[in-house]
Amino acid sequence: MINWIVSVSAFSLLITIISFILPTGKIKPFILSILSILGVFVVISPISNINYNANFNTSLDVFNYEEVAPQQNYLNYVLKEKKQNYEKYCASYLEEKGIKNATVFVNLHLTEDYNFFINKIEVNLKNSVIISNKEHIDIIEEIKQAFIKNFNLNSKQIYFIE
Numbered sequence: 001m002i003n004w005i006v007s008v009s010a011f012s013l014l015i016t017i018i019s020f021i022l023p024t025g026k027i028k029p030f031i032l033s034i035l036s037i038l039g040v041f042v043v044i045s046p047i048s049n050i051n052y053n054a055n056f057n058t059s060l061d062v063f064n065y066e067e068v069a070p071q072q073n074y075l076n077y078v079l080k081e082k083k084q085n086y087e088k089y090c091a092s093y094l095e096e097k098g099i100k101n102a103t104v105f106v107n108l109h110l111t112e113d114y115n116f117f118i119n120k121i122e123v124n125l126k127n128s129v130i131i132s133n134k135e136h137i138d139i140i141e142e143i144k145q146a147f148i149k150n151f152n153l154n155s156k157q158i159y160f161i162e
Contacts, residue, residue, distance in 0.1 A: 004046050011042045075110060082116055083108045086151075090121065093146065094128075097139060102128040118151050124161040 015035050022028045083106050090104040107119040123143070130139060144158050 001046075007045070008042055011039055015039060070114065075114070079108060079110055079116070086118070086121075090123070090147070094123070094143065097143060098131045099125070099139065099143075100129045100131060118153060118157065120157045120159060121147055121151070121153070122159045122161060126161060 015032070018035065019028075019032060022031060086106040086108065087104045090106065091102065094102045094104070103124040105122040105124070107121070109117045109119050111117055125140075140160055144155060144160075147153060147158050148155060
């Protein structure tokens, strides 16, 4: 690599000196164009040294890398934010359905391939007020079905504390 840099620099210096020495006339542009073509060959000369039959996994260090994993602090931060967003969504959905002051706890898990998985959702209705004309049991079943549909859960993953 250093030899190539030295040869390109020397050739550039040589072209500069020749362009100053050559007299102005019809022959100067012709000689400079020939030197420019030679300059292209000097610049691309390392390409001829590539071994095209080489095994790229062993000859190039570009492909020998270790897997990059996210930092645990960042993963914990994202997990916390995702959990809070799920809880806010569930609480706002409950308020839309006429249940005020209900608290929602989402148990979120991060898989080995960095996907989020909801283990369970707990809805605490102890201090809540139901402002609706539907029966209490009908609202709970409706909420349970909505959470199953929106979060791809089964009914065993949704708990109501009354």
